[in-house]
Amino acid sequence: DYELLRVKNLKKYYPIHGGFFKRKIGDVKAVDRISLTLKKGETFGLVGESGCGKSTAGRTILRLTNVTDGEIIFDNQDITRLRGRKLREVRRHFQMVFQDPYASLNPKMMVGHIVDEPIRNYSSNNHRDIRPKVKQLLNKVGLREEDYYKYPHEFSGGQRQRIGIARALALNPKLIVADEPVSALDVSIQSQVLNLLKDIQEEFDLTYLFIAHDLSVVKHMSDRIGVMYLGNLVEVATKQDMYKNPMHPYTQALTSAIPNPNPLRRKERIILKGDVPSPQHPPSGCVFHTRCPMAMEACKKVVPELKEVRPNHQVACLLYDR
Ligand code: SF4
Ligand code: MG
Secondary structure, eight states: OOEEEEEEEEEEEEEEEETTTTEEEEEEEEEEEEEEEEETTOEEEEEOOTTSSHHHHHHHHTTSSOOSEEEEEETTEEOTTOOHHHHHHHHTTEEEEOSOTTTTSOTTSOHHHHHHHHHHHTSSOOHHHHHHHHHHHHHHTTOOGGGGGSOGGGSOHHHHHHHHHHHHHTTOOSEEEEESTTTTSOHHHHHHHHHHHHHHHHHHTOEEEEEESOHHHHHHHOSEEEEEETTEEEEEEEHHHHHHSOOSHHHHHHHHTSOOSOTTTOOOOOOOOSOOOOTTSOOSSSTTTTTOTTOOGGGGTOOOOOEEEETTEEEOOGGGOO
16 A cells, blocks of 8 residues: 555644734644544545644645644655745645635636636646546536536536536646535535545545545545544544544544434433633643543643554544553
8 A cells, every 4th residue: 555645743833923012922733743644545534623623734734834843745755845846846736625616616717717727827738728638527527518618606516516626636636635525515415526526536546635524424435534633633543443443532422423323333422511622722631631521630731642552543542551
């Protein structure tokens, strides 16, 4: 299994300025030391409640923003601090599919020109040179060649997401970060778009980082899953293991909320107390200790490391530190 991406101790902090002199008064720790790897061709689902840092993690990994600390190795190249032309060169292998297909499509542009824009950004081709390729892409995502000449407002939400996907494919990327790509769509349309993403994954040999707040969407899509809480990656496991044997108390609470049609396997729902603390003032020790039903005295002081506790199953929790 070729390792396409390795992220090590990645941090993304946003400085906060305040007071009369607008001095720096702190940091929002949006992403705090996460480590993960993506194997070529796999789908890694990144799950967590809104504000947990999963979108920021995706954007930082694709180097759409600067890295505060840590390391990103893509295709055997350290891209953590790339800038300028070198960054632009590596970014052609990345694409993002966004939650709101409408907001990410220019309403004044013809669909064909929206889709061919990434190609024109990286070459001297004009629209006419690449029209056949773009029409072919529209076919691949289930649209018609005539749709080339239409405008975004003429399409439904699901079709707009197909346009966004065609655009993402235009440069034959290696890695796609799909940030809640179906959350804005009707439930009836969601599985169609998810199936499309699966189909093109095989055909185009794509690796996905699939971001969602909804465990059931991730379950459908992912080979492995990572769970984030307050900027931290707290558990990583294969899909099967994550649902059958969640080990982190936070993941146990999340999975207990998924309805199980089988009454014998139904677990009691775990309700977490309190709200997610602010990422500007994360709790000391384990960031989950203020809400954890299993918290111990040590959890207030010791920061748990993400460690392999079973084969292919990593957890950041002191319960598993013997
Ligand atoms: Fe809960 Fe402590 Fe484990 Fe954190 S380290 S999840 S507070 S038991
Ligand atoms: Mg988000």
